[in-house]
Amino acid sequence: MKNPSILARKILGYLLLFLIALFIIIPIYALFIASFKDGTDMVQNGINLKIVLSEMNLDNYAMLFSKAALRYWVWYKNSMILVFVQVALTLIVSALVAYGFAAYDFPFKNFFFFFVLLIMSIPFEIIMLPLYQQINEMKMADTYSAIFLPFLANASTIFFFRQYIIGIPREIIEAGRIDGATEYGIFFRLIIPIMKPSFAAMAILNGMNSWNNVLWPLLVLRTDQKFTLPIGLNTLVTPYGNNYDLLIVGSFFAIIPIVTLYLCFQKYFIEGMTAGSVKG
Amino acid sequence: MKKVFYSKKVAPFVFILPFVLTVIIFWLLPVVKSVVMSFQDVHPGANTWVGFKNFRRLLGDRIFVIAVNNTVKFTIGMLLLLIPIPMMLACVVNSTIMKHTKIFRTIYFIPALTSVVVAGTIFRLILGESDTALMNRILIFFGHDPVKWLKKPGTGYFALLILACWRWIGVNMMYYIAGLQNISRDLYESAAIDGASGWKQFTKISVPLLKPTTTYVLTISINAGLAMFVESYMLYKGNNSPKNIGLTIVGYLYRQGIEKNAMGYASAVGILLMLIVLVINMIQLTLSGFFKKEDA
Numbered sequence: 106m107k108n109p110s111i112l113a114r115k116i117l118g119y120l121l122l123f124l125i126a127l128f129i130i131i132p133i134y135a136l137f138i139a140s141f142k143d144g145t146d147m148v149q150n151g152i153n154l155k156i157v158l159s160e161m162n163l164d165n166y167a168m169l170f171s172k173a174a175l176r177y178w179v180w181y182k183n184s185m186i187l188v189f190v191q192v193a194l195t196l197i198v199s200a201l202v203a204y205g206f207a208a209y210d211f212p213f214k215n216f217f218f219f220f221v222l223l224i225m226s227i228p229f230e231i232i233m234l235p236l237y238q239q240i241n242e243m244k245m246a247d248t249y250s251a252i253f254l255p256f257l258a259n260a261s262t263i264f265f266f267r268q269y270i271i272g273i274p275r276e277i278i279e280a281g282r283i284d285g286a287t288e289y290g291i292f293f294r295l296i297i298p299i300m301k302p303s304f305a306a307m308a309i310l311n312g313m314n315s316w317n318n319v320l321w322p323l324l325v326l327r328t329d330q331k332f333t334l335p336i337g338l339n340t341l342v343t344p345y346g347n348n349y350d351l352l353i354v355g356s357f358f359a360i361i362p363i364v365t366l367y368l369c370f371q372k373y374f375i376e377g378m379t380a381g382s383v384k385g
Numbered sequence: 386m387k388k389v390f391y392s393k394k395v396a397p398f399v400f401i402l403p404f405v406l407t408v409i410i411f412w413l414l415p416v417v418k419s420v421v422m423s424f425q426d427v428h429p430g431a432n433t434w435v436g437f438k439n440f441r442r443l444l445g446d447r448i449f450v451i452a453v454n455n456t457v458k459f460t461i462g463m464l465l466l467l468i469p470i471p472m473m474l475a476c477v478v479n480s481t482i483m484k485h486t487k488i489f490r491t492i493y494f495i496p497a498l499t500s501v502v503v504a505g506t507i508f509r510l511i512l513g514e515s516d517t518a519l520m521n522r523i524l525i526f527f528g529h530d531p532v533k534w535l536k537k538p539g540t541g542y543f544a545l546l547i548l549a550c551w552r553w554i555g556v557n558m559m560y561y562i563a564g565l566q567n568i569s570r571d572l573y574e575s576a577a578i579d580g581a582s583g584w585k586q587f588t589k590i591s592v593p594l595l596k597p598t599t600t601y602v603l604t605i606s607i608n609a610g611l612a613m614f615v616e617s618y619m620l621y622k623g624n625n626s627p628k629n630i631g632l633t634i635v636g637y638l639y640r641q642g643i644e645k646n647a648m649g650y651a652s653a654v655g656i657l658l659m660l661i662v663l664v665i666n667m668i669q670l671t672l673s674g675f676f677k678k679e680d681a
Contacts, residue, residue, distance in 0.1 A: 111482055114583045118477040122489045125474060125554065129492055132507045132551065133499075135519060139510070151513020153522050198403045205400025209393075217401060220408050226604070226666055228612030230635040231659045234642040234651055235415030235422075255411035258404035288396035317500040320615050324643070335500040342506065342622050356503040363498045371491065375559055 460610030505619020
């Protein structure tokens with residue numbers, strides 16, 4: 106294996122990997138450095154990678170844990186609650202729908218399933234305006250239910266679950282029927298336990314989307330007390346830069362839970378990510 | 386009644402009921418309303434029919450043309466960068482001659498976990514106007530004058546593109562890694578025995594066999610490009626950029642509908658965009674043979 110071409114390929118490969126890794130890491134590193142510097146200064150001068158110890162301190166971090174940043178933690182709590190509720194409900198509802206599509210033949214099934222595919226292929230941004238109006242007319246503005254109800258029966262999650270359920274042997278369902286279980290009993294007692302791995306994948310993917318969701322909550326939420334983390338952080342982006350101290354450390358802390366989750370469940374993350382690309 | 390609920394004929398409809406309700410209430414109803422509004426002048430309590438006026442006005446709207454132009458340019462740039470680079474990365478990461486590639490996979494995916502609010506803030510500050518902002522420092526290091534990145538069309542476009550690349554490279558790479566799992570290693574081994582170079586293996590084996598993945602990535606990238614909005618919104622601290630260099634179609638829809646409260650006109654923008662997306666998706670899927678049954 107002392108092939109010079111393989112060595113050359115290796116060098117080229119690592120070079121490419123390192124270059125792209127640098128491109129990915131530098132902005133995050135810049136944010137990290139900036140979190141030790143004065144925020145007002147940043148708006149003027151931008152951020153860079155220079156470490157000047159005399160200009161750096163832990164003031165921003167101290168502030169984040171002081172009373173001055175109380176609302177930041179309210180947003181943090183809101184985001185946590187919203188993610189939890191949204192993910193739990195979305196998974197249950199989407200699994201129900203997916204089972205309906207995967208395990209039965211019924212009239213107009215293809216017609217209904219066509220809508221799953223249609224919704225998957227139309228970007229949310231296009232319907233956000235009429236949806237926003239709809240929410241206003243339903244007197245649901247500034248509520249959390251307005252944020253997650255439209256996406257409870259989540260098209261791509263349904264699609265993924267359907268693929269998964271199709272792979273489950275039909276005999277299990279038939280055996281359940283013979284044992285006298287009801288149609289719903291079969292789903293809750295037999296199918297849900299088998300679906301566990303797919304739940305993990307979708308929980309993480311939906312959790313990530315919910316945690317970082319900006320556009321829709323930005324339209325729906327109005328009161329500071331109800332803001333989620335990204336929406337709250339967004340209000341700190343003012344032309345004066347008086348909030349950049351909080352914005353920068355706050356941004357840093359916002360990444361932490363989701364990155365931790367990712368590092369722990371990487372395998373499922375990747376499974377969930379690639380779910381949509383599996384055509385069947 | 387109870388018997389009906391539990392019957393095998395009714396159960397599937399009970400199962401899919403939440404989806405049907407969601408589609409009707411939060412999807413079809415708003416879209417139908419939007420179609421209706423696009424033919425109206427919308428004022429609280431008094432909508433008047435105006436026929437195709439909104440659409441005619443749209444075609445002559447100079448700002449809308451700018452928005453379309455920006456969006457199309459941005460989408461093309463994204464396709465040119467965010468398909469070949471992630472594909473190559475996936476092949477390198479997946480290659481048997483490379484070791485310790487897991488760490489790179491992890492790093493590449495971190496931006497996808499970062500909210501666009503955070504990402505936009507970082508890039509706005511890196512691309513700051515002053516000499517001390519990172520990008521300008523690099524330019525000065527190479528003997529170039531500092532640049533007002535976010536104020537000129539060319540560099541503004543570059544800024545938006547680089548932000549999008551930063552966010553999506555890892556995601557698209559994951560799709561390709563998943564696609565590569567379906568290609569047998571034996572193919573590469575026998576090609577290597579026959580003396581095929583790494584590049585030849587990439588172009589003759591990986592690229593053609595990854596076609597289904599490419600179709601998928603192409604579809605979602607086109608959709609993401611055409612619907613692009615939040616990146617620009619965060620980069621420019623709002624929906625206004627100098628001379629509208631960062632304005633996208635969805636940005637224009639947002640401006641008309643939310644900021645100017647011209648719902649009828651905004652609906653026309655939305656309907657037009659929806660038609661464009663549907664048509665492009667159909668063309669793209671037909672060309673790539675998605676509708677052919679034998680193409681398994």
